[in-house]
Amino acid sequence: MHHRRPGRESNPLRRDADRTRARLRAAFMVACLLAVICGVAVGRSAWTHAGRAAAEMARHRYSVTAVTVGETTYRAGPGPSTRPVPVAPATWRDTSHRVHTETVPVPAATRNGETVRLWVDDQGNATTAPPGTAHIALNAISLGTGAAAGIALAAGAAVHARLRIVDARSGRAWASEWASVEPRWSGRLRPGQGSGDD
Structure with missing residues (x-):
């Protein structure tokens, strides 16, 4: 009885392109998580600096x-x-x-x-x-959201470009494999093949 080993060999229909796509999607999810973390950090930093600047300004106005x-x-x-x-x-x-x-x-x-x-x-x-709390909060939220969106969009563009390359290579490989298998599978003669050829 044949036992399939777990891991990469567990699914014989899973190709390298499938594994690459899965890794790219996982990388995009990680990038989105990092984008949120960076956005929160940027927003919090903007809130802190703007709050200090507003407090200093209020002392002189x-x-x-x-x-x-x-x-x-x-x-x-x-x-x-x-x-x-x-x-x-x-x-x-x-x-x-x-x-x-x-x-x-x-x-x-x-x-x-x-x-x-x-x-x-x-x-x-x-x-x-001097700037009020609402103005400071709106500015911090805008900066944080912009930073997160910028990182997520850059990661999405990179992953999308890489997926297109993977899809193109996979399509070419599939077409090449199909060209060698299809004539035998369908019984159709290949170019240059005679009726008595195997």
Whole structure:
């Protein structure tokens, strides 16, 4: 009685191409797992660094009450496809009681003489608010997701290219083997074979 050995010889129909395909699929799964791990690491690092930067920025920025001294106008947005930003000249005092007057962003339809909240730096100049937790989290998630997707896509492209090579070689080998087996199997004469040839 014939006993098949376990391992590579356990399935006589399993070819080298099949084993290569299985290894490539396993490698892709490992690459996806590594992509997730790298994405989490990148996101966590971005969260930590951005949180520290925001905390440092918050130590040098504070909110003051400003009074508008003119009518609201509109300034072009920071990008070509962004909406215009409502601005108005406003005046305020910093912590040293110095008076500052600048044109600053204000809510739409703000009238002359109204009060607005404004973020200023250590010198009392108008600036932006320090990044909030939601902004930091969104940035960290975006960076982590981008890193994971980039790794997974690169691995997928490499595996796909290798699978195409394996499939092409397997197809050529199959065609070659079939060309030698098919005439005997079907009883069809091969080119150059006479009716009395075996």
